[in-house]
Amino acid sequence: MLSYTEENYIKAIFHLSGDGEKDVFTNDISEELATKPASVTDMMKKLAQKELVNYKKYQGVTLTKSGRASALKVIRKHRLWEVFLVEKLKFNWDEVHEIAEQLEHIQSNLLIERLDEFLEFPAYDPHGDPIPNEDGKIKVKKMVLLSDVKEGFAGDVACLKETSSSFLKYLDKIGIKIGTNIKINHIVEFDSSMDITIDNTKIRINISSDVSKNIFITL
Amino acid sequence: MLSYTEENYIKAIFHLSGDGEKDVFTNDISEELATKPASVTDMMKKLAQKELVNYKKYQGVTLTKSGRASALKVIRKHRLWEVFLVEKLKFNWDEVHEIAEQLEHIQSNLLIERLDEFLEFPAYDPHGDPIPNEDGKIKVKKMVLLSDVKEGFAGDVACLKETSSSFLKYLDKIGIKIGTNIKINHIVEFDSSMDITIDNTKIRINISSDVSKNIFITL
DNA sequence: AAATTATTTTAGATTTGCCTAAATTATTTT
DNA sequence: AAAATAATTTAGGCAAATCTAAAATAATTT
Numbered sequence: 001m002l003s004y005t006e007e008n009y010i011k012a013i014f015h016l017s018g019d020g021e022k023d024v025f026t027n028d029i030s031e032e033l034a035t036k037p038a039s040v041t042d043m044m045k046k047l048a049q050k051e052l053v054n055y056k057k058y059q060g061v062t063l064t065k066s067g068r069a070s071a072l073k074v075i076r077k078h079r080l081w082e083v084f085l086v087e088k089l090k091f092n093w094d095e096v097h098e099i100a101e102q103l104e105h106i107q108s109n110l111l112i113e114r115l116d117e118f119l120e121f122p123a124y125d126p127h128g129d130p131i132p133n134e135d136g137k138i139k140v141k142k143m144v145l146l147s148d149v150k151e152g153f154a155g156d157v158a159c160l161k162e163t164s165s166s167f168l169k170y171l172d173k174i175g176i177k178i179g180t181n182i183k184i185n186h187i188v189e190f191d192s193s194m195d196i197t198i199d200n201t202k203i204r205i206n207i208s209s210d211v212s213k214n215i216f217i218t219l
Numbered sequence: 220m221l222s223y224t225e226e227n228y229i230k231a232i233f234h235l236s237g238d239g240e241k242d243v244f245t246n247d248i249s250e251e252l253a254t255k256p257a258s259v260t261d262m263m264k265k266l267a268q269k270e271l272v273n274y275k276k277y278q279g280v281t282l283t284k285s286g287r288a289s290a291l292k293v294i295r296k297h298r299l300w301e302v303f304l305v306e307k308l309k310f311n312w313d314e315v316h317e318i319a320e321q322l323e324h325i326q327s328n329l330l331i332e333r334l335d336e337f338l339e340f341p342a343y344d345p346h347g348d349p350i351p352n353e354d355g356k357i358k359v360k361k362m363v364l365l366s367d368v369k370e371g372f373a374g375d376v377a378c379l380k381e382t383s384s385s386f387l388k389y390l391d392k393i394g395i396k397i398g399t400n401i402k403i404n405h406i407v408e409f410d411s412s413m414d415i416t417i418d419n420t421k422i423r424i425n426i427s428s429d430v431s432k433n434i435f436i437t438l
Numbered sequence: 439a440a441a442t443t444a445t446t447t448t449a450g451a452t453t454t455g456c457c458t459a460a461a462t463t464a465t466t467t468t
Numbered sequence: 469a470a471a472a473t474a475a476t477t478t479a480g481g482c483a484a485a486t487c488t489a490a491a492a493t494a495a496t497t498t
Contacts, residue, residue, distance in 0.1 A: 244475080244476090245475070245476055245477085246474090246475065246476080256475075256476065256477085257476085257477070257478085259476090260476065260477055260478085261477095276476080276477070277475080277476060277477080
């Protein structure tokens with residue numbers, strides 16, 4: 001069984017690797033977890049010993065099969081708890097992250113399966129991120145970054161890249177949530193900001209490229 | 220803020236002191252928490268330093284006001300989570316303790332208030348123990364140990380002293396739960412076992428004094 | 439290719455919570 | 469009241485996870 005800290009390292013590596021694709025480096029992990037690089041090196045040796053990561057000095061790390069499975073389990077728990085907090089306890093989507101960071105470490109397989117059932121087997125969390133199933137399988141939605149599509153295109157908000165509280169609060173304010181329909185009326189060449197229509201209403205708003213770069217919409 | 224371990228010590232002291240009445244001794248705490256007496260002494264110094272306990276060498280400890288408040292907060296969380304597990308996630312009353320032991324340490328005032336609301340402000344947990352309110356106030360039910368009442372007496376099961384899985388499973392089997400009406404038909408002088416009627420049915424069963432000593436009924 | 443810069447690792451400490459073994463204090467027995 | 473026993477504390481250490489400072493390695497620049 002993994003310690004609280006080990007789980008956090010494994011999760012950080014999973015995220016930094018782009019869900020397991022790329023190698024991850026010491027400095028990046030230390031930044032993600034707000035620790036020092038030396039601490040990361042110590043932990044990488046420990047995780048390598050436990051065969052959770054493939055580690056070669058100075059070469060970065062990747063997760064092993066077993067490490068990947070552990071990461072997906074923690075992510076599953078995190079996202080299910082987020083659904084619980086938003087759907088059942090009426091939290092806003094910008095308030096749930098810190099609490100889910102704690103809840104994700106609760107150890108009980110039965111608990112998480114019962115929670116999943118109670119929530120009626122959600123496929124996505126409140127930010128649109130997919131919830132891995134018991135076997136770590138993820139349902140991938142076909143989607144593109146809003147910033148990558150052309151004028152005239154329309155789609156539904158599927159997922160957010162950035163989930164900071166300030167970003168989520170801004171989206172609340174302008175009326176964007178998961179499932180909101182967005183139509184791109186015009187892209188300003190100068191700054192790549194977009195003039196969009198929300199849910200086929202008459203209201204048009206302008207969003208900066210910093211915003212459109214962080215919203216995925218369905219294809 | 221208290222560490223996970225400190226919270227467990229404070230909670231153990233609260234329970235061992237009979238909810239704050241008596242002095243508590245090193246050996247008892249070490250037994251309760253499955254640590255060694257020397258470890259307890261270390262922690263008592265630390266908790267005294269933080270003004271959570273009154274500690275005098277060799278004399279035992281008591282909780283301070285602040286220690287008592289911390290204990291009640293952890294107990295509140297533990298019991299609310301137990302209600303959640305039983306009422307919402309369909310756990311049996313003998314399965315919830317270990318999970319609640321973990322959940323009770325999650326830090327978020329908002330979470331616990333929202334959970335309380337979601338559960339519709341329960342006053343008692345699945346074992347009949349009272350749930351302290353936000354201010355640490357407890358609603359005391361008037362009750363007596365089943366073993367302390369006379370033949371002919373009847374009352375409703377209010378609370379259990381022992382909450383081990385084996386005891387709870389036995390109660391399940393013989394049909395006793397919180398709220399069950401029990402009438403004492405006869406007490407066997409030899410072993411103090413009791414012949415009882417459950418919920419005014421025609422079925423009579425015999426329970427040992429080990430059982431009757433662990434069931435509280437309403438006065 | 440040598441020098442500079444950036445990244446990573448090693449070495450040695452620190453803190454928290456725990457341990458064992460020995461010493462101390464309190465309690466009980468004779 | 470002295471001896472024996474029980475409870476508690478002290479002293480010294482260990483493991484996990486962290487840190488700082490110094491050394492080693494890799495990458496980049498000139």
